Amino acid sequence: FNITLLKTKIQYSIFNFGLYFLTGEVRYSIPEEMLTESLVGNVAKDLGLDIRRLKTGSARIFTEGGAEYFELNTNKGTLVVKGRIDREELCAQIFPCTLNVQVVLENPIEFYEVIVEIIDVNDNDPIFPNKNIKLEISEASMPGSRFALLSATDNDVGLNALQTYTLTPNENFNLKIRKQSDGSSSIDLLLIKQLDREKLEEHVLLLIAIDSGSPPRTGTVEIQIVVLDANDNAPVFTQDIYKTTVEENTSIGYMLISVTATDADKEMHALITYSLTHVTGNGGDLFEINPSSGGIKVKGHLDYETGKMYEITVQAKDAGGGTGSCKVIVDIIDVNDNIPLITLMSVSSEIPEDSGPGTVVAVIKVQDKDSGKNGKVFCLIDDNIPFKLKSSMTNLQSLETGAFLDREITSQYNITIFARDEGDPSLSSSLTITVEVSDVNDNAPKFDKQHYTAYIMENNSPGNSFFSLRAKDDDSGVNSKISYFIDQSLVQNISVLSYISINFEDGTLYAVQSFDYEQVKRFQISVIAKDGGSPSFSASAIIDIFVQDQNDNAPQILYPIQNKASPGPEMLPRTADDGYLVTKVVAVDKDSGQNAWLTYKLIKSTDQTLFKLGPHNGELRTIREVTEKDPTRQTVVISVEDNGQPAQSTTVTINVAVTDSFPQALLEFKELSQEANRESDLKFYLVIALTVVSFLFITFIVIFVTFKIYSWRRSRLFKACSNGNLPVIPYYPPRYADVGGTGTLRHVYNYEVCLTTDSGRSDFKYIKPVLHTYSEFRI
Numbered sequence: 001f002n003i004t005l006l007k008t009k010i011q012y013s014i015f016n017f018g019l020y021f022l023t024g025e026v027r028y029s030i031p032e033e034m035l036t037e038s039l040v041g042n043v044a045k046d047l048g049l050d051i052r053r054l055k056t057g058s059a060r061i062f063t064e065g066g067a068e069y070f071e072l073n074t075n076k077g078t079l080v081v082k083g084r085i086d087r088e089e090l091c092a093q094i095f096p097c098t099l100n101v102q103v104v105l106e107n108p109i110e111f112y113e114v115i116v117e118i119i120d121v122n123d124n125d126p127i128f129p130n131k132n133i134k135l136e137i138s139e140a141s142m143p144g145s146r147f148a149l150l151s152a153t154d155n156d157v158g159l160n161a162l163q164t165y166t167l168t169p170n171e172n173f174n175l176k177i178r179k180q181s182d183g184s185s186s187i188d189l190l191l192i193k194q195l196d197r198e199k200l201e202e203h204v205l206l207l208i209a210i211d212s213g214s215p216p217r218t219g220t221v222e223i224q225i226v227v228l229d230a231n232d233n234a235p236v237f238t239q240d241i242y243k244t245t246v247e248e249n250t251s252i253g254y255m256l257i258s259v260t261a262t263d264a265d266k267e268m269h270a271l272i273t274y275s276l277t278h279v280t281g282n283g284g285d286l287f288e289i290n291p292s293s294g295g296i297k298v299k300g301h302l303d304y305e306t307g308k309m310y311e312i313t314v315q316a317k318d319a320g321g322g323t324g325s326c327k328v329i330v331d332i333i334d335v336n337d338n339i340p341l342i343t344l345m346s347v348s349s350e351i352p353e354d355s356g357p358g359t360v361v362a363v364i365k366v367q368d369k370d371s372g373k374n375g376k377v378f379c380l381i382d383d384n385i386p387f388k389l390k391s392s393m394t395n396l397q398s399l400e401t402g403a404f405l406d407r408e409i410t411s412q413y414n415i416t417i418f419a420r421d422e423g424d425p426s427l428s429s430s431l432t433i434t435v436e437v438s439d440v441n442d443n444a445p446k447f448d449k450q451h452y453t454a455y456i457m458e459n460n461s462p463g464n465s466f467f468s469l470r471a472k473d474d475d476s477g478v479n480s481k482i483s484y485f486i487d488q489s490l491v492q493n494i495s496v497l498s499y500i501s502i503n504f505e506d507g508t509l510y511a512v513q514s515f516d517y518e519q520v521k522r523f524q525i526s527v528i529a530k531d532g533g534s535p536s537f538s539a540s541a542i543i544d545i546f547v548q549d550q551n552d553n554a555p556q557i558l559y560p561i562q563n564k565a566s567p568g569p570e571m572l573p574r575t576a577d578d579g580y581l582v583t584k585v586v587a588v589d590k591d592s593g594q595n596a597w598l599t600y601k602l603i604k605s606t607d608q609t610l611f612k613l614g615p616h617n618g619e620l621r622t623i624r625e626v627t628e629k630d631p632t633r634q635t636v637v638i639s640v641e642d643n644g645q646p647a648q649s650t651t652v653t654i655n656v657a658v659t660d661s662f663p664q665a666l667l668e669f670k671e672l673s674q675e676a677n678r679e680s681d682l683k684f685y686l687v688i689a690l691t692v693v694s695f696l697f698i699t700f701i702v703i704f705v706t707f708k709i710y711s712w713r714r715s716r717l718f719k720a721c722s723n724g725n726l727p728v729i730p731y732y733p734p735r736y737a738d739v740g741g742t743g744t745l746r747h748v749y750n751y752e753v754c755l756t757t758d759s760g761r762s763d764f765k766y767i768k769p770v771l772h773t774y775s776e777f778r779i
C-alpha cells in the first residue's frame, strides 16, 4: 500500500505550549486494516530525534482514546501497527479519520504529536438490508409501474461507498435509480413489460450493488417476484363442439355428457361455473347442467318427433367474470314409440248392395310419427271379407269392395284395418269401420207356403178375423214392407171381396159377412203380397177357406111327413110278428159331420112294450107280436137329435094303426092317408103291395097338396126360388156311411130339388144328381 508520509513542520500549539513543551508534529497516512508490525512512519527521523534519545528518553506513545493501535519501535524509531485498525470502527462515516498519537519523552519531557490519518480501504461490501426481497406483483400491473426497493448501504466511505446497481437482465423489469438530495440513491424496480402469470409465475432477479472502490465490491440481493394472478384468462373448453347421441324417451336424470373447461388462472380466477345459455328449438327445458362439474343431464322428456337435434350452448364462467363457451350437439335417436295412426279421411257408412267391385268405401290416411323403419307402416285387413285395401298415394289408402255384396247375406261389415310399423318391436293399431250394406229391392216377398188352409166358423159375426198369413221379404226397409191384397175373383158369382177382406199391412183375413156353411162350404182366394220397392216384387198364395159347420140346424124330419094336420097312421097288422118294421123315420140335418149325425130316440109310446126304435136308422119295429088286446090306435113320439154341441133335436109323433085289415084301417083313420100293410103271407103281400103302390101314389098327391099349403104358409123360405136362387134342400138317401168310424158322415150324393111356388101347376122342375165337389157352388 501507499504510505504517504506527510512531513509537516513542527507546529506549536498555543494551547499545548501552555501545558506542554510541544517540540514537533508529524503526520502520516496509512490505510486501515494494515497488518501488525506494518510500518506507519519513522517517527524518530521525521521528528528529528536521535535513536539514542528515544532510549534515554524512554519514549512512549499514547493513542487517543487509549486504544493501542500502534507501537513505537524505539530501536528503529519507527511507528508500527500494533492492532487492527478498522476505519469504519473508528470513524464510521467521519471523514477524514485520524488518530492522534502522542510521543512522550522524558529527561527532558518532550511531546511530539503524530497524527495518523486512517485512509479508507474498500473493505466493505455494499449490503442490502435484507437478504431477499419478495415482491408480489399482479400480472395486471401496467408497464411503468414502479416498485421501490431498499438500497444497499456500504460502510466504506467515499468512492468505496459509492454504489451503482445492476439487475440480472430480464425483459420485464428495469431499474430506476434516483439520486436523492442527501446523496443516497433510491432504487425502483420499473415494470417495462406486463407480466403473465400463466407464462411465468415467479421471477427471481438479482440486484447487485457495486461500489466504486478499487477493486470494487458488490452486494447482491435476490428479488423474488411472485406474479399475482389477474383474471386475465377466460375458461376454455377442452372441445369447441361436443357431440353425443341419446335415445328419445330417455329417463330424466340420464347423464348425457360432461363438458370440461379449464382456466389458466389460479384459484378463484379458475373457479368455473357452468351454465346452459341456449338450447336450440324447444329444448329449453330438456337439459340441465351441473354448475360445478359440467355434467349435462336430461331434465325433460326427449321426443324425437318434436326435436331431432339440439344444439346446447354451454358457458363456463370463472369467478372473475371471464367466460368461455362450447357447443354440445345432441342427436336424438328415434325409438319406435309412436303407434301408426290411422285417420279416416272419408267414409261412406252405407253402400248399396248392388255396388260393383271397386266401389270406394273409405279413404284412410296412415301416419307414423317415427322415422325410418319405425315410421314405415303396412296396412292390412281381414282376407275373408269382400273388401280390399288399395294404396293410392304414399300414405293414403282406399278401402274398396272386392266383390259383389248381398245385404241379405251380410248386411253389415266391421272392417278392421290393421296398421303395423316395421320397428323392432313393431307397434300396431287398428281402426274398425262399420259399413252397412244398404238394401236394394232384389228379393221378392215369399210366403211360407203356396197353399194355405183357413177355417172360418159359420155364423161368424162380420168383421171377425179368422186367419193371418204373412209373406217375408229378405230385403229391408220399404223394400221389405209388404202390402197384402186379395186377387179379384168370383165366389158364387159374387166378388170375393164381399166375403173376405184383408188387412193390407199385416195380412189378416177378415170375414166381411156371416158365412153359412150350408150355403158356402169352401172357396179359394188368392192373396198377393207386394213389397214397397221400386220396382216392386210380388208373390201370391192360394188360400183354401173352409167354412166350418156349426150346429145351427135342427134335424129335419123327411118322413113321416110332418104337417099341421095329424100325420097319416102307420099300419101295423095284428098279424105282425115281433121285429116287424112299422115305419122308418127319415130325418136329415143340413149341418154336417157330428152336427148331422142323428140319433133317434123313442120318447113316448102308448105301449112301451110294443115298439123299439133303431137309434141310428130310425126304424120303428115291434118287439113282440101284436095281440088282440093291443089298442088299435097307438101313438109313438120320437125325438131325432143331432150330435152337435149343443145338440138340436126335433120330435115327431107317429100314429100307428093296428089293423086287422087294410080297409078297416082306412075306416078307422078317415083322415087323409092310407096305408098298406104287410103280411108274412106272400099272396097277401102281393095284394097289399098293389094296394100300397096305389096308396103311396095317392099319398104322394096328398103330400104334394099338403106341401103346397105348407109352402104358402112358409113362403119366405121359398121366396127366392122364382128368380133362380133357389134354396138347397139336400135330400139324403138313407145311405150314410160312417167312414172309418169317425162319427162323421160323408156326403156322397145330394140331390138338389127345386120347387116353384109361383106356378099354378106345381111340379118338379128338375131333380138331378150332382157330384158335389168342394169347389163348385151351383144353384
Ligand SMILES: *[C@@H]1O[C@H](CO)[C@@H](O)[C@H](O)[C@H]1NC(C)=O
Pocket: 412, 413, 414, 434
Ligand atoms: C260390428 O260392430 C258392432 C259394434 O261393435 C256390433 O254391434 C256388430 O254386431 C258388429 N257387426 C258384425 C257384423 O260383426
